[in-house]
Amino acid sequence: MSVTRSAVTGVGSYLPENIVTNDDLSKFVDTTDEWIVERTGIRQRHKAADDQPTSDLAVQAALRALEAAGRTAADIDLIVVATTTPDMTFPSVASIVQRKLGAPVCNAFDIQAVCSGFVYALSVADGFVARGLARCALVIGAEEMTRLMDWTDRSTCVLFGDGAGAVVLEPVEGQGTPADRGVLGFALRCDGNKTDLLYVDGGPASTGTVGHLRMAGNQVFRHAVVNIAEAVTAACEAANIQISDVDWFVPHQANQRIIKGVGDRLGLDEDKVILTVADHANTSAASIPLALDTAVKDGRIKPGDLVLMEAMGGGLTWGAVALRM
Known part of the structure; x- marks a missing residue:
């Protein structure tokens, strides 16, 4: 079809x-x-x-x-x-x-x-x-x-x-199969009960100021590893693929320890993980496409490769997507 x-x-x-x-x-x-x-x-x-x-x-x-x-x-x-x-x-x-x-x-x-x-x-x-x-x-x-x-x-x-x-x-x-080029599957999540773990203490309707970022780092780390792994698994199911099928893992570049924790939990080969956090730190919504562009430009990610991307941020929001380049 x-x-x-x-x-x-x-x-x-x-x-x-x-x-x-x-x-x-x-x-x-x-x-x-x-x-x-x-x-x-x-x-x-x-x-x-x-x-x-x-x-x-x-x-x-x-x-x-x-x-x-x-x-x-x-x-x-x-x-x-x-x-x-x-x-x-x-x-x-x-x-x-x-x-x-x-x-x-x-x-x-x-x-x-x-x-x-x-x-x-x-x-x-x-x-x-x-x-x-x-x-x-x-x-x-x-x-x-x-x-x-x-x-x-x-x-x-x-x-x-x-x-x-x-x-x-x-x-x-x-043809409607995992061999297709393009976006294959998503998993998106949000838990508004955890807004106090990562937020900015300002806004036009509250303080009238921009505010500063505040974070409960240890708790965010714990939720990130568990939640991201679940979303990645769900995205793979939606795409009808296995984790072992993935050629490249392009995670949100927040913290190398979080990335390793997620990789270990999923059993990912470290050689398949794209890491750029050392060069630009956590750039929030920009970090996945920054890492993706780096790996495309240096030749690691090629046409036809199966790529898995994931992120977690304030909200708490998190999600994953599987696509074939």
């Missing part, structure tokens, strides 16, 4: 020029490079310039994804941006990206699921493309998490950075 699936036809990413190393942080926060690397695997993060909003990062990643897909802004008919750090309360980053790209009038909106945002956004865009409602969708994860940091809190400020990643989704015809 012939089915229409949404396939990733181009990937791109962007990191701001300003690099902040662990040693840089140690000059004004009570921390050391050794402490950060041992607990997180992070060695540096990128920080956007004061006059460089999230939409600027998103546009650069989008242009690179479009180029990789052999498309231009004129081809776009859907823009979905996953972000928790928008330029403004409104309009959406997606609408600003549309203007900056010079894209035609189309469907454009933001998704807010924090670190899980890219997986959520991909699922939404997949629905449009697979149903024939879009033929060239731009899905972007873009964040400036450094804007939310309390730079006196060493338990959080060392963990996050800024960046953006994007993919182009286009329809392809398949």
